[in-house]
Amino acid sequence: MKTETKNKLDYLINLSFFLYFLILLTERIISVVLSFVNGVNIYGHGFLGYIYTLVFVSIVSFFIYLLIKCRNNIKYIFKKENGDVDYKDLCIASGILLISGMVHTEYTTPVIQFVSYGILIIGILLKVVVNVTRGGNKVLHWLSFAYLVAFSMAIPVMYRSYIEFSVLFHFLEGVASLFLTVTFTILLILVFDQNDDLFLLPTVALVIAFDVPLIVLRWSEEINYFVLIFVSLSFVLFFVGYIYKKAIKKRGKK
Helix, strand or coil: CCHHHHHHHHHHHHHHHHHHHHHHHHHHHHHHHHHHHCCCCCCCCHHHHHHHHHHHHHHHHHHHHHHHHCHHHHHHHHHCCCCCCCCHHHHHHHHHHHHHHCECCCCCCHHHHHHHHHHHHHHHHHHHHHHHHHCCCHHHHHHHHHHHHHHHHCCCCECCCCCCCHHHHHHHHHHHHHHHHHHHHHHHHHHHCCCCCCCCHHHHHHHHHHHHHHHHHCCCCCCCHHHHHHHHHHHHHHHHHHHHHHHHHHHHHC
16 A cells, blocks of 8 residues: 555544544533433432443543543644554543443433444544555455444443343443443454454353343343344354354465
């Protein structure tokens, strides 16, 4: 890939992260402000107290991490300097902010959240294009990208439930959301570190172990078709990618 083209892609990828930050952060802040304006008693219930506290902690942690670790990336937005961009800290910052997006506040706007995630996915897509030109197995690169997207969509968003064992359900959902967000962040770092293989057994084991019980527990109240579809897709993509990876290694030994 020509240096000029690479620099343009690097700039666009870096920009996609900051657009994701800006849009998701704006939506999160507006949802909190509207909650206060409309008199929502955010600590009137244990579930509300948890999700709003998590949003506050996530946003504050995001700002601290961004300003300490991502200053060069911020400068790159305005200066457009040439050279390699360090994405690891941006990936971590995105994971920290994503934690706030994985809980449904009283005035959450899902459409705006999906727009922000869509922009981030475009940035990841561009990075995969760069990775393909730099080496590795092209099929694995693209299968890994598809698996990463499906995995991210399989992370459960915390909604208030009224089932009989709602306390247990909310606890399990909170743990699942945090663990899977961290796992997604690790996979994201691997992509931006040029890896062409995200088919690690613990990742698919985690998403199945967390999501399936949550879907079953809430089945009588509401079937979470969105998570059901994407956890199934994650499993299928993992299975295809894992088998393909093993086949490549087997051929390489002959």
